[in-house]
Amino acid sequence: MTNDVIIIGAGPAGLSAAITCAKHGMNVVVIDEYYKPGGRLLGQLYEEPDGSWWNGIKESDKLYNQAINSGVQLKLSVPVINIERQGTEWNVFTNMETLQANNLLVATGAAESPAPVPGWTLPGVMSVGAAQVMTNVQRVKPGEKGIIIGVNVLSAAIAQELKLANISVESMTLPKINSMNHDYAIPKNVVNSLLHVSHLSPSPIIKIGSNLMKYKLINKLALKFYPNKGIKMWDIPIQLKKAVTQIYGTDKVEGVTIANVDDYGQIIPKSEKSIEVDFVCISGGLYPLAELAAIAGCPFYMIEELGGYVPLHNERMETPLSGLFVAGNITGIEGAKVAAAQGTVAGLSIVNNTLNSAFEFELEEAIKQVRIIREENPIQFHPHIQNGRKKMQKYWNEYFANNQESFII
Amino acid sequence: MSQRIKYHPLLEDYKDGKNITFIFNSEEYIGIEGDTIASALLVNGIRTLRYHEETGTPHGLYCNIGQCFECRVNVNHQQGVRACITPIEDGMVIKSQDVLPTPVKDWREKHDK
């Protein structure tokens, strides 16, 4: 049987698209390899600027219930291994069966960029997102006392979540510099990125940002006056002048070696000391998880503001491949609200393409909504996200100017 | 040993599921329905999920969302099951990957090739 729509990814983008399509009478299947619906929305828990709390589990439940009530078929714990176009249909190969659809939406979200630190393969070292999910979703403490390596919007938000669950966090600090991690190991670069996001971000970063301001300091001076012991955020010292040089332990994490670093991330000799911890979180930021769009044959562009390689797409969430759509973090790293709004656009795009452009107005409105949410969104992973979006639009226009035929069929 | 987070200031209280038993590397453990293999083992104080095929170094959970395959274990004779995204079930028999023989490499080293 050919479905009207298959959606890969049951996060905010995928579920919002599914709800939109199903409400317009389409037959929709959503596939996700995770065992719960919600994607990375599940672990999220942060304070909104108005003081209310964004609870990802509740938001996921809402989307899930709406999807089920609209008649969406959900296949969880099912990994997709390949997608291929045959004739006018998309074939989606899972580990168990092959499904067909006229429209395919790839909403696979993002993954965490690994950030290696010597000793990082020891059990007890995990990505910061892993600790978030273990704490908020599985409700098991990742450990008794940990340290977070990597200071950014994501790790600051998760540090607070660990604290809320009564898990002790020794400090947030930087990784030892190597040739691959200059963006997040050099104190100057880290301060710069924190200052850029501070006016837009939720409480954690606002606090770091405003604390930096308090020390009177814009860009160049900020670091000079930044105290060696760090500035505390909910009792967690944020140490921008220290770096973990080694994670040690025999068969699991027993502690870390931490050293003072200069403005350029170079270790200050003889400043090393050991701190006992039983878990370590590493944060290297997020990148779009686009492998399925890549094997489908979608052109890719490296857009730093969007977090990495992103499949070519337009504001309607169309790709140059006929019947293939993308939405959510696969198109660039942004918050869950933007992802959900993009999902609605993708859903309307699919409906509109199928029903002879009868929903042009609704689609335009939904696209406007994405822009509004993007502007209002307190979580901005990259300060120049708007530029990134503009670049993608430019690539799209160029692509179609150079390729006479419209879509690849 | 890692603890269960039963009470949380913002999230709902943790609801205890049904107790189940499972086997990990020939030892019996108690788990709770709703856990993943990885979280059930962590509550039991176990972080090492496998040993590297060649070097034997211990590996545990890393990304916890099914991306990195670091947590892969053998479940009911099925290889390569991701402990972080697989719900634990009553009677599951879980085994860690252990060191595999490397006859070609050993031969090469011995014969200086």
Next chain:
Amino acid sequence: MSDKSMIICRCEEVTYEELIETAEKHKCSARELKLRTRAGMGYCGGRTCRNMVESIPRQYLPNKEQLGLVTLKYQPPIRPVHFGDLGGDET
């Protein structure tokens, strides 16, 4: 353990030192670096170390623009599959 023995590819346990030395010696593309060291060829399909394996050669390329374009490709299956699941039903 120092920086140099830091593992980059967790599946195949390829170290930073091995990658840097290979990239420096052969001034090669990311693809060649992968083939020479096995970094990115393990169980996870290179999902974890991919960006790092791509970034290292860039540092040693004589003509950065030209060779920086050779990125690692994606190919199916993007998840390991058991032969039994592909239709080789034993029953």
